Amino acid sequence: MATDQFKSDDALVALYIYDRNQNLISNYRHAVTPAYDYPEDLFAGEECNIESLKKYIQDQTVDMLISSYYNQSRSRQMVRFALNIFSGSNRIGCIVCDVDSKIFVEVMKRYAAEENNIIWMQPVGDIPAAMYGDVEERYYTGYEEIVNEVLQANNVQQLQLQVQEGVLFRFPENHYNLELYSFVPSSLMVHNQKSLMQNLFVVAFISMLFSICFSMVMSEYLVWPLEKLTETMRRIREGETNLRVEKLGTDEVEEMGNTFNKMLDEMEGLITKDYQTRLMLNQMEYKALQSQINPHFLYNTLDTMSSIAEIQNCPMVSNLSQALSHIFRYSLDIKHPMSTVEKELLHLKSYIYVMNVRMSNQVQYKLKAEPDTLRLLLPRLTIQPLVENAIKHGIRHAKGEKIICVEIEMDGRNLKICVQDTGEGFQADKLNEELRVNELDYVEQGSSIGLHNINARIRLLYGDGYGVAVKSAPGQGTCVIVTMPQIGDGETNEWGKV
Incomplete structure (x- = not known):
């Protein structure tokens, strides 16, 4: 049966099964020839390192035994594996397996740096089981001393190995009382050190060369964009602002x-x-200067008309002349571009009086201003043009009750002016977009001070976060909202008296 199971090229050379009294039950041998001679029964003689096997069976050890012996006919070391067989706590037999050491040598060969690098496997207290490498004569004594010391030891703890003219590496396998050794002679260490130094020098040179090339490439990669940017900046500085x-x-x-x-x-x-x-x-x-043609003559004429009307008992004409005089004086005062809310309201009242005379009191005006807003500063001619715009475009042709409401209040840290009318209303999206864009063309389209003019002046003074906004819809009237920051150092003493 075993002959059919194992091939001729397998490393297994012999297999033995014994009972509790070391009587052979069955065996398998790879071959029985002068060149391939293996014992028929291990216990029939004293060769093949039988003493270690006897001691293993006598001690009834549970762990597997790893041992070896030298086969004279093969001139090769054989590795032996033995395992006691138990039934419960009673030993009932033993199985022994002998393996050709060449399979271990092939593995060691793959890890050996040179042939002078000696690698061997040796159980503690036994002879070497497998070895690879040629031992130089001058190192053989050291190798033999190590082998003998391992052979004489009973366990791994007793080993105190010391070597000269070389380096010994140990890899213990305590579970099987086995160790793997690698002995590297000094000559091989020196040779390897020289090779290592040469390799390190080559690697260092290649690394340095690569670093130089990489630095040059990265320098070009990084510096070229900066040079390009600097060149563009220089050309822009010299006048090519479109670049x-x-x-x-x-x-x-x-x-x-x-x-x-x-x-x-x-x-x-x-x-x-x-x-x-x-x-x-x-x-x-320029337009303001054009309108100032001999303004004092105009003021004096209006004052004269007011006096004559008062003498002739025409109070309406007198009041109308005074209102017009106030309007012209306030509007043509270009030396003071800023005014207060209070002065703006006084100017608005004069304008409302004139419009009531012209329109026979068809429009009802409601003015509401928080007291704290009266001293706040704002651009001259801000409120009156909003009311004029409401009359002209909002309620002039509207049907029904005509009301214009002016409210001035604090809105957080801002001043908020709302002028609301009950006119026809319109779709305000396009107008709001024009106010947001705030282009000069929109300001120049009108002949009077309109929404675009007020919006442009406020945004010029305070920034794009302020200005004019319109809320309107067809049939729902219009509300114009002016927002600007609170700036107050004006004086108030007339609003409450008017």
Whole structure:
């Protein structure tokens, strides 16, 4: 049966089964020839290192025995595995397996650095089971001493191995009382050290060369975008303001270029806006100067008309002349571009009086201002043009009751002015978009001070976060809201008296 199970090229050379009295029950031998001679019964003679097997059986050891012997006919070391067989706590027999050591030598060969590197497997208290490597004569004594010391020891703890002219590595397997040894001669260590130094030198040289090349490439990769960015900045400084930084390589430099382009776009927008603002202010100043043709003559004439009307007992004409005189004086005072809420309301009352005379009191006006708002500063001619706009575009052609309500209040840290009418109303989306864009063309379209003019002046003074907004819908009237920051250092002494 065993002959059919094991092949001729297997490393198994012999297999024995014994009973409790060491009587042979069965065996298998690889071959029985002069060249392949294996014992028929291990206990029939004293060869094949039988003493270690006898001691193993006598001690009734549970662990497997690993031993070896030298086969004369094969001139090769054989590795022996033995295992006691128990039934409960009673030993009923033993199985012994002998294996050719070549299978272990092939494994050792793969891990040996050189042939002078000696690797062997040796059970403690027994002879070496397998060995690979050629032992030089000058190192043989040291190797033999190690083998004998392991042979004489009873356990691993007794081993105190010391070697000269070489290095010994130990790899114990305590469970099977087995150790693997690797002995490296000094000559091999020196040779390996020289080879290692040479290899390290080559690796260091290649690494240094690679580092230099990598540094040059990375330097070019990083420096070129910076040089390109610097060149573009220089050309922009020399007057080519329409240039922009092209897409660059690295993320950081590209982000820098994008930020620089955004800065240029914002600067160009600010320059354009500043130019438009200056142009608008110059045009407004020119128009104001045009309207100031001999203003004192106009004021004196209106005052004279008021006096004559009062003498002739025409109070309406007298009051109308006084209101017009106040309107012209306030409107043409370009030396003081800022006014207070109180003065704006006084000017509005004069305007309302004139419009009531013109429209025969068809419009009802409601004015409401929080007392704390009266001293706050705002651009001159802010409120009256809103009321004029409500009359002209809101309630002039409206049917039914015509009411204009003006409310001035604090809104957090802002001043809020609302002018609401009961007119026809309209779709305000387009107008709000024009107010948001705040272009000079919208300001120049009108011949009087309208919503775009007020919005432009407020945003010029306080920023884009403030200005004019419109709420309206067809058939629901219109509400114009002006928002600006609270700035107050004016005086109030007349509003309550009017």
